[in-house]
Amino acid sequence: MTGVVMMLHLVLVYRFFQLQILNFELYSKRAESNRIRAISLPAPRGLILDRHGEIIVDNYPTYILYGIGAEIRDKQKNYEIITRTTGIDITILEKNYNNYYRNQFLPARLAKDLTIKQLSRLEEEKNNLSGIVYKQYPERIYNKKIRASHVLGYLKEMDQNMVQEMALKGKYEFSDLIGWSGLEQEYESTLRGKKGVTYYQVDAYGRETGKLDGQDGILAYPGDNILTTLDVSLQELLENELKGKRGVGIVSSPKTGGILAYVSSPDYTPDLFTGLVSNMDWESIIADTNRPLLNRVANGTYPPGSIFKMVVAIALLEEKLITPQLEISCSGSYEFYERTFHCWNEYGHGKINLEQAIVQSCDVYFYNVIQKINLNDLAEYAKRFGFGLVTNIDLPAEMKGRMPNRQFMNKIHGRWGWSLGALLNISIGQGEILVTPLQMVSYINVLATRGKTRPLHLVKSKNIEIQKQNISQQTWDVIQLSMHKVVTDSKGTGWRSDPRISGLKISGKTSTAENPHGDPHAWYIAYGEKDDEMISVVVMVENSGNGSEVSAPIAKKVFHHYFNSVKSKLANF
Amino acid sequence: MLLDFQKKIIESPLSILVAVIVLLSLGILTLYSITVTQGQEPPNALSKQLIFLIPAFLLMITMLLISKRIIHKYIYFVYGIILIAVMLPFFGQKIAGTYRWLNFGLPFGLQPSEIAKCVIVITLAKYLSDHNLQMKNFGSNIVPILIALIPAIIVLSQPDLGTAFVMMMPVIPMLYWVGSRPYHLFLFVAPVFSILAASNVIVFSVWAGVLAVVIFFSRPQLWHAVGLYFGNIFLGLIFPWFWNSLRPYQQNRVLTLINPELDPLGSGYQIIQSKTALGSGGLFGKGWGEGTQTHLKFLPVQESDFIVSVIGEELGFFALLIIMILFSFLIIKIIRLALNATDRFSGLILVGISIIFLTHVFVNCAMTSGMIPVKGLPLPFISYGGSFLLSSFMMIGLIMNFGREELD
Numbered sequence: 017m018t019g020v021v022m023m024l025h026l027v028l029v030y031r032f033f034q035l036q037i038l039n040f041e042l043y044s045k046r047a048e049s050n051r052i053r054a055i056s057l058p059a060p061r062g063l064i065l066d067r068h069g070e071i072i073v074d075n076y077p078t079y080i081l082y083g084i085g086a087e088i089r090d091k092q093k094n095y096e097i098i099t100r101t102t103g104i105d106i107t108i109l110e111k112n113y114n115n116y117y118r119n120q121f122l123p124a125r126l127a128k129d130l131t132i133k134q135l136s137r138l139e140e141e142k143n144n145l146s147g148i149v150y151k152q153y154p155e156r157i158y159n160k161k162i163r164a165s166h167v168l169g170y171l172k173e174m175d176q177n178m179v180q181e182m183a184l185k186g187k188y189e190f191s192d193l194i195g196w197s198g199l200e201q202e203y204e205s206t207l208r209g210k211k212g213v214t215y216y217q218v219d220a221y222g223r224e225t226g227k228l229d230g231q232d233g234i235l236a237y238p239g240d241n242i243l244t245t246l247d248v249s250l251q252e253l254l255e256n257e258l259k260g261k262r263g264v265g266i267v268s269s270p271k272t273g274g275i276l277a278y279v280s281s282p283d284y285t286p287d288l289f290t291g292l293v294s295n296m297d298w299e300s301i302i303a304d305t306n307r308p309l310l311n312r313v314a315n316g317t318y319p320p321g322s323i324f325k326m327v328v329a330i331a332l333l334e335e336k337l338i339t340p341q342l343e344i345s346c347s348g349s350y351e352f353y354e355r356t357f358h359c360w361n362e363y364g365h366g367k368i369n370l371e372q373a374i375v376q377s378c379d380v381y382f383y384n385v386i387q388k389i390n391l392n393d394l395a396e397y398a399k400r401f402g403f404g405l406v407t408n409i410d411l412p413a414e415m416k417g418r419m420p421n422r423q424f425m426n427k428i429h430g431r432w433g434w435s436l437g438a439l440l441n442i443s444i445g446q447g448e449i450l451v452t453p454l455q456m457v458s459y460i461n462v463l464a465t466r467g468k469t470r471p472l473h474l475v476k477s478k479n480i481e482i483q484k485q486n487i488s489q490q491t492w493d494v495i496q497l498s499m500h501k502v503v504t505d506s507k508g509t510g511w512r513s514d515p516r517i518s519g520l521k522i523s524g525k526t527s528t529a530e531n532p533h534g535d536p537h538a539w540y541i542a543y544g545e546k547d548d549e550m551i552s553v554v555v556m557v558e559n560s561g562n563g564s565e566v567s568a569p570i571a572k573k574v575f576h577h578y579f580n581s582v583k584s585k586l587a588n589f
Numbered sequence: 590m591l592l593d594f595q596k597k598i599i600e601s602p603l604s605i606l607v608a609v610i611v612l613l614s615l616g617i618l619t620l621y622s623i624t625v626t627q628g629q630e631p632p633n634a635l636s637k638q639l640i641f642l643i644p645a646f647l648l649m650i651t652m653l654l655i656s657k658r659i660i661h662k663y664i665y666f667v668y669g670i671i672l673i674a675v676m677l678p679f680f681g682q683k684i685a686g687t688y689r690w691l692n693f694g695l696p697f698g699l700q701p702s703e704i705a706k707c708v709i710v711i712t713l714a715k716y717l718s719d720h721n722l723q724m725k726n727f728g729s730n731i732v733p734i735l736i737a738l739i740p741a742i743i744v745l746s747q748p749d750l751g752t753a754f755v756m757m758m759p760v761i762p763m764l765y766w767v768g769s770r771p772y773h774l775f776l777f778v779a780p781v782f783s784i785l786a787a788s789n790v791i792v793f794s795v796w797a798g799v800l801a802v803v804i805f806f807s808r809p810q811l812w813h814a815v816g817l818y819f820g821n822i823f824l825g826l827i828f829p830w831f832w833n834s835l836r837p838y839q840q841n842r843v844l845t846l847i848n849p850e851l852d853p854l855g856s857g858y859q860i861i862q863s864k865t866a867l868g869s870g871g872l873f874g875k876g877w878g879e880g881t882q883t884h885l886k887f888l889p890v891q892e893s894d895f896i897v898s899v900i901g902e903e904l905g906f907f908a909l910l911i912i913m914i915l916f917s918f919l920i921i922k923i924i925r926l927a928l929n930a931t932d933r934f935s936g937l938i939l940v941g942i943s944i945i946f947l948t949h950v951f952v953n954c955a956m957t958s959g960m961i962p963v964k965g966l967p968l969p970f971i972s973y974g975g976s977f978l979l980s981s982f983m984m985i986g987l988i989m990n991f992g993r994e995e996l997d
Contacts, residue, residue: 145659
């Protein structure tokens with residue numbers, strides 16, 4: 017029996033030896049990590065500025081309210097006090113708590129964006145609360161003058177699934193913010209900064225019991241600001257002009273490719289995603305048939321209509337298939353085999369040359385001349401102007417539209433399913449051809465600079481050369497003169513866009529693009545130059561009728577504002 | 590009379606008392622570290638333990654001085670009373686989900702089951718020494734087992750698996766001590782093993798082999814041997830089927846009955862924290878009052894069940910080695926005293942008590958070091974717990990009384 021007693025004690029001694037001597041290191045580390053909690057310090061995100069340094073997106077300190085499960089004694093009572101003092105709905109508190117709950121020792125978010133006033137009222141009730149804590153947090157706040165929501169984008173809070181995603185693994189933690197669209201996404205690595213860390217000793221219930229000696233944390237390193245090419249005053253003007261309409265307005269600098277204003281209407285308030293907006297507002301935005309969440313500038317695709325005619329004219333001139341002097345008679349319609357193609361002017365334009373065909377936007381002229389060129393050659397020219405290609409603007413998502421060629425037509429209609437008639441439609445920018453407004457910005461910039469433009473950008477251009485056009489100066493002369501006459505000629509369709517400022521020369525082209533969804537889309541693309549200054553404007557209002565009457569006047573306000581009142585003119589970006 | 594008492598004390602094995610006092614001091618030191626470092630105001634574990642020391646010492650002295658004859662004479666009566674006492678908590682309030690404590694309106698409760706442990710041992714000792722039993726007969730083992738089993742079952746349903754286990758443990762060694770056939774004792778244990786082994790095919794196969802070998806060498810009658818063997822195998826085979834036929838809530842009810850301390854946080858939280866506390870202590874510990882696992886409350890029930898982990902963390906392997914030496918000395922000393930006892934009654938009491946201490950020490954240390962699942966058994970003299978302190982000192986008093994050479 018003595019032996020059994022000895023043996024049992026030896027077993028115990030060996031076990032203690034094993035734990036305390038052999039595995040000492042392992043358990044020491046475990047004990048340390050048990051008691052030390054690293055608390056990450058949020059890094060303020062970089063600001064987003066306009067070209068003059070005016071702040072568009074800023075940070076402001078907001079307070080987040082947390083509940084710690086293990087320490088809350090009467091959840092319902094605590095919620096009631098919070099609701100009474102701050103006015104935050106009790107269902108929101110419950111929903112948030114369940115959403116963010118990870119374990120009973122970690123703080124789970126109850127509400128965010130608390131004001132100092134709300135907090136001070138909570139503070140008065142402190143003795144009746146248990147396990148309720150709050151933490152400061154930098155939140156995005158936006159320039160009140162503009163929305164620019166489609167450009168700026170928004171942030172998203174990382175959820176567990178996102179943390180698991182391979183590409184982001186290790187770099188982001190649960191509930192970190194990440195740029196999820198627009199510039200916030202594109203320049204995430206610049207804006208984000210580096211989180212800091214501070215160490216606390218905690219007890220088994222996760223409560224802090226003081227800072228650790230000898231363990232200095234790392235300070236948070238704020239993200240870098242980004243200086244955009246946007247101009248707040250132009251953006252504001254365009255947003256106001258397009259309010260209540262479905263459409264787009266973009267102002268850019270043809271020489272540099274920088275975007276000064278970028279409006280997709282309707283849009284939404286940029287703090288929609290920061291949580292200040294109620295669920296009801298959110299529902300109404302989702303349900304809105306005008307689709308405010310759609311970025312029409314980069315992701316909306318439309319038939320270009322008459323603004324495409326310059327491509328057709330350039331292709332024909334360059335291929336020496338027509339001369340500027342060639343005259344065609346327009347009677348208001350054009351018979352092509354059994355089909356009748358109409359000019360927009362049912363009374364006809366009479367005898368008309370290329371210049372007047374552009375100035376008056378005569379369709380019959382183009383029905384005639386388009387038959388001299390085959391579709392693939394035309395598509396090649398269109399490509400040189402960016403049709404069917406992305407512009408490579410520094411935004412995360414962009415559609416590339418559609419420039420049909422022979423192969424494409426065969427594919428969708430079958431080898432014998434389409435005829436030359438389709439080409440007639442394409443000649444006036446209708447039919448299978450689709451463009452994004454952003455492509456039209458790139459297009460007008462090429463026209464304005466005779467191909468010497470730079471890629472479109474909001475901060476800095478990606479290092480990609482734009483297409484070479486290889487167009488002769490004579491052709492450029494004809495096209496630019498025609499476009500100028502669109503504005504100045506007595507029969508021109510673009511006269512409503514001229515603010516009549518001395519020395520300011522405006523050239524443009526209207527379009528009234530037929531589409532299957534209702535009234536035609538009203539396009540106007542133009543550029544204006546005075547001294548060495550030049551800007552281009554693209555305006556398109558969906559289903560609103562005539563480009564000359566709807567969109568050109570908006571462009572006029574832009575030109576007027578820019579050449580009259582924008583103080584600091586274009587810098588080198 | 591006083592001279593008589595003096596003689597009694599001097600003649601008792603005092604070295605046992607030395608070991609007990611060293612262990613007790615270590616316990617008090619540790620409780621001091623826990624309560625003072627964590628700023629717990631009295632009444633706390635330390636103050637309560639110190640207060641309980643007074644009746645504990647008085648009880649020890651009483652047990653030392655009381656005549657062995659009186660104990661022998663009245664023990665059946667005491668056994669009857671204690672049977673009623675362990676049932677009394679069921680009429681009282683549920684405390685921490687169990688019916689263990691008797692509330693006398695004092696700031697603390699008492700656990701009759703703690704006192705019952707040594708009453709059972711003395712009762713068994715009287716039964717096994719009084720009667721001129723034919724221990725070679727199988728039937729003679731039945732009554733002694735029932736003496737322990739009845740209170741054990743009551744305690745098990747409080748529920749308190751640990752104490753019930755301690756109550757049952759002395760029975761087999763005591764029967765062995767008075768000459769029961771090991772084969773018969775084996776038969777009592779075999780069904781328990783059959784059920785336990787049934788959960789694992791390999792373990793069960795090994796067990797079936799051991800069973801066969803033991804039965805073969807014990808040479809019982811053939812029909813008897815075959816019946817025993819297949820009875821056990823059948824029990825082992827049918828048990829998992831029976832268990833699985835229970836509904837989950839029924840299984841849970843049984844499991845909670847057996848082990849109410851089932852880990853509340855899941856995934857062996859208590860054991861992990863206890864092993865971390867022990868392992869991070871190293872050879873000499875982090876220093877008295879410096880245990881982070883302990884004082885930041887990572888360590889559960891640190892004043893009682895997991896006090897070894899506190900000592901291991903703060904004072905290290907060295908202190909635990911001393912504790913192990915003291916306990917093995919204490920237990921072996923008691924067994925020596927039993928071997929030298931002139932009468933069977935004394936010897937049996939000493940054996941029974943040594944087994945109770947051994948069970949407490951082994952189960953507690955094996956649990957805190959993660960060798961066996963969590964069973965709430967405190968460590969004698971070191972863990973906090975009033976009733977347990979009383980019964981421990983009562984047993985020490987009995988040892989010193991019955992460990993004396995002559996019969997008074």
